[in-house]
Amino acid sequence: MPTIRAASSFGAYTIHCGEGVLLRAASLIGRLGDSTGAFIVSSPHVWRHWGREIAHAIPARNRRRPILFDDAEASKRLATVEGIARQLVHMGADRDAILVAIGGGVVGDVAGFTAASYLRGVRLVHIPTTVVAQVDSAVGGKTGVDLPEGKNLVGAFYPPKLVVTDPAFLRTLPHREYRSGLYEVIKYGVIADLGLFQYLEDHLDMILRRDRRALARIITRSIAIKARVVSADERESGLRQILNFGHTLGHALEATTNYRRFLHGEAIGWGMICATLLAVAQGHLADHDAARIIRLIASVGPLPRLDPVRASSLRPILASDKKSRGGRVRWVLPKRIGKTGWGVEVPWPTVARAFTELPLVRKAAIK
Secondary structure, three states: OOEEEEEEOOEEEEEEOOOOHHHHHHHHHHHHOOOEEEHHHHHHHHHHHHHHHHHHHHHOOOOOOEEEEEOOHOOOOOOHHHHHHHHHHHOOOOOOOOOEEEEEEHHHHHHHHHHHHHHOEEEEEEEEEEEHHHHHHHOEEEEEEEEOOOEEEEEOOOOEEEEEOOOHHHHOOOOOHHHHHHHHHHHHHHHOOOHHHHHHHHHHHHHOOOOOOHHHHHHHHHHHHHHHHHOOOOOOOOHHHHHHHHHHHHHHHHHHHOOOOHHHHHHHHHHHHHHHHHHHHHOOOOOHHHHHHHHHHHHHHHHHOOOOOHHHHHHHHHHHHOOEEOOOOEEEEEEEOOOOOEEEEEEEEEHHHHHHHHHHHHHHOOO
């Protein structure tokens, strides 16, 4: 069963991957040392599907009743963090408590920020249950919540002490949510691993069918890439910025539609197509590589429509993105498949033109 190490300023931690690893959760959490209890933060949806298995995996003598909240993006707010923290107080959680986040990216982000803030920091364990959470958000220590003005504008770098990644969780994901997570896997191929990208091209049908071997391969490889990048640049001062490929426009799309139209990965899918067009327009990327990237993204399945969103409505959101400096947007653009640049400024007319071309470009890619 693969184990992957990630370094951080808080100390190294291990990501345990593999089918059935959930059954080892209790012993793995036990290795973190004495605690006054495992306080589970999850969602009603996840608990309905997996509560029994989780109860078996984490014995009652260490497990407190779960704190459940709606895991829609609209719940990723400071008010939710306050609500969880108050429940922890009433349940008697002290500085020796361990917060166990069981769910997708929203649960992980909210629980992680709560762990970073509650009593100025308690131990955190991630048990991610979606593709996006398993390959991306559970690794790297980014936690945070949204403001009306934009996504993840309040947060902290607070890495977990342990990550338990079991692909079995993915069996119960709705297919749209499952497909949404695959865009993040494509991201890793584009930014850092030509071999992974080629594997996705050659085996996408198996992956869409949730073939266990194919899933194990792409999840483990994606986690390894994420762990390597965040270990080298924990605070996003350089290399870690490549992980934002597709996220600049993607986050703006989520914000301008009030987080109701796009699943996170779907917005990133559109964002990656846009960044690919910008890379070609700026002379960073060859046409044939751009065609492969766009074709693979389009092959995953349909994306929600963009209209009536207009480029002009996105411009102020892009300028307030946390990666912008002085209102100047910094883009992550591929140079070739497996190699990426970051901190690239692109003239606004080029961005606006690329955005208007997105629907036609995607449509052409699936013919």
